[in-house]
Amino acid sequence: MPFVDVHCHLDQFEDKEVREIIKESEERRVKVIINNGVDKETNRKTLELSRKFKIVKAALGLHPEFIERFSDEYIKDELEFIRKNKSKIIAVGEVGLDFYWIKDEALRKKQESMFREFIQISKEINKPLIVHSRGAERKAIEILKEEKAESVVMHSFGGKLKLLKEIDEMWMFSIPPIIVRSSHFQELVKRLPLNKLLTETDSPFLGPFRGEKNKPYNVALTVDEIAKLKGLNAKEVENNLFMNYLKMFRKTLTR
Ligand SMILES: [Zn+2]
Numbered sequence: 001m002p003f004v005d006v007h008c009h010l011d012q013f014e015d016k017e018v019r020e021i022i023k024e025s026e027e028r029r030v031k032v033i034i035n036n037g038v039d040k041e042t043n044r045k046t047l048e049l050s051r052k053f054k055i056v057k058a059a060l061g062l063h064p065e066f067i068e069r070f071s072d073e074y075i076k077d078e079l080e081f082i083r084k085n086k087s088k089i090i091a092v093g094e095v096g097l098d099f100y101w102i103k104d105e106a107l108r109k110k111q112e113s114m115f116r117e118f119i120q121i122s123k124e125i126n127k128p129l130i131v132h133s134r135g136a137e138r139k140a141i142e143i144l145k146e147e148k149a150e151s152v153v154m155h156s157f158g159g160k161l162k163l164l165k166e167i168d169e170m171w172m173f174s175i176p177p178i179i180v181r182s183s184h185f186q187e188l189v190k191r192l193p194l195n196k197l198l199t200e201t202d203s204p205f206l207g208p209f210r211g212e213k214n215k216p217y218n219v220a221l222t223v224d225e226i227a228k229l230k231g232l233n234a235k236e237v238e239n240n241l242f243m244n245y246l247k248m249f250r251k252t253l254t255r
Contacts, residue, residue, distance in 0.1 A: 001242040002031030003223065005216040006174045007093070007130055007155045007200035010035050010056065011045040013213075021203075021215055022053050028217040030055065032245065036094040036130055038063035039070075040078060047088060059091040059130055061118060064098040064111040075114055079121055090252050092122040093130025094155070097143075100135030108136075112143060119147040127252050130155055130174075141166050151248060156202055158184065161191055172248055174200035177208040177218040179225045189229050194240050198248065199223060 005025075010018050010033065025033060035050065036059045037043030043060045050058040060082045062070055082092065095118040097111050122129045128151035133140035137159025144152055145168070152171040173196055179185035189197065199219040207214035208221050223241065227234040 001239045002029045003217070003219045003238065004032045004034075004199060004242060004245045005030060005201050005203070005219050006032075006034045006153060006198050006245065006248075007036055007059075008033060008203040008214075008216055009038070009042070009205070010049055010203065010216075011037075011042045012204050018049070021217075022055060025215070025217045026055060028220065030217050030219065031242075032057055033216045034059050034090060034093075034130070037061055038094050039066055040074070040081075043078065043081065047085060050088065057090040058085075058088060059093040060085065060089055061093045061095040061130070062114060063094050064096050064115065064132060065101050065134075067098075067102060067107050067111050067114065070110075070114070075117065079117060082121060083125065086125040086127070089127060090249055091128045091130050091153070092118055092125075093153070094132050095119075095129060096132035097136035097140045098132060098134045099139070111136075112139070115140070115143055116147055119144065119149045123148075123150060127151075128153055128248055132156075134158055137163055138166075144168075144171075151251075153198060153248065155200060156206060157188065161187060164188075164191060172196050172198050172244060174198040175222050175226065176200055176202050176206040177214065177221040177225075178206045179222055180208045186225070186229055189226050194226075194230065194232075194237065195244060197226060197241060198244055199241055 035046045037046040046058045049056045130153045199222045204213040227237040
């Protein structure tokens with residue numbers, strides 16, 4: 001079975017580079033790359049990439065790290081844009097909370113109310129949510145539960161392992177290739193059952209090798225690492241993770 005990258009930012013590469021990355025990813029058996037928009041510009045770029053390349057699926061959202069740039073009007077417009085384009089997208093993301101970069105209390109509150117709106121729209125249009133929760137994991141889980149979020153992917157979860165017992169049965173975790181040098185992600189994978197795991201890269205960020213841009217085909221490194229940690233065969237892990245992907249995104253796989 002093929003590989004999947006459920007969270008990346010191809011829009012951060014030059015157009016020419018994107019073409020090469022897509023080609024190499026296909027050669028290395030990557031079947032799906034979910035590009036996540038973070039603001040108006042990258043949401044439109046995400047739709048453009050998904051039109052151009054069959055392998056690319058679109059997730060649209062507003063990234064909490066940039067909350068200062070988002071007026072109420074801007075957020076409202078973008079929610080409307082997502083509603084209008086719901087047939088073209090596979091998920092809502094990248095959305096969530098970021099208390100690592102954002103320390104200001106008023107801005108954090110604004111992130112929270114924006115996050116609630118995105119959870120609601122994801123339920124309304126019946127798409128999974130791809131959640132960023134850096135430095136705000138506990139709060140993010142609390143809000144997801146309050147808003148009764150259903151299909152949730154916790155992307156690059158950096159929270160304490162004891163928070164895992166708060167996690168809903170149906171949510172999954174996408175693991176980046178930085179796992180090869182991160183004891184946090186290694187522990188996370190050991191603690192989670194295989195049926196809650198997905199692969200992502202957050203390309204060009206969170207690379208497995210220092211100083212090198214991350215690429216979607218690096219998901220294969222995550223699969224190998226999971227296999228090693230769980231004492232399973234890599235092929236078996238690959239198959240299971242692909243099934244997890246189908247399970248999470250099934251209801252929205254229309255194209
Ligand atoms: Zn991201």
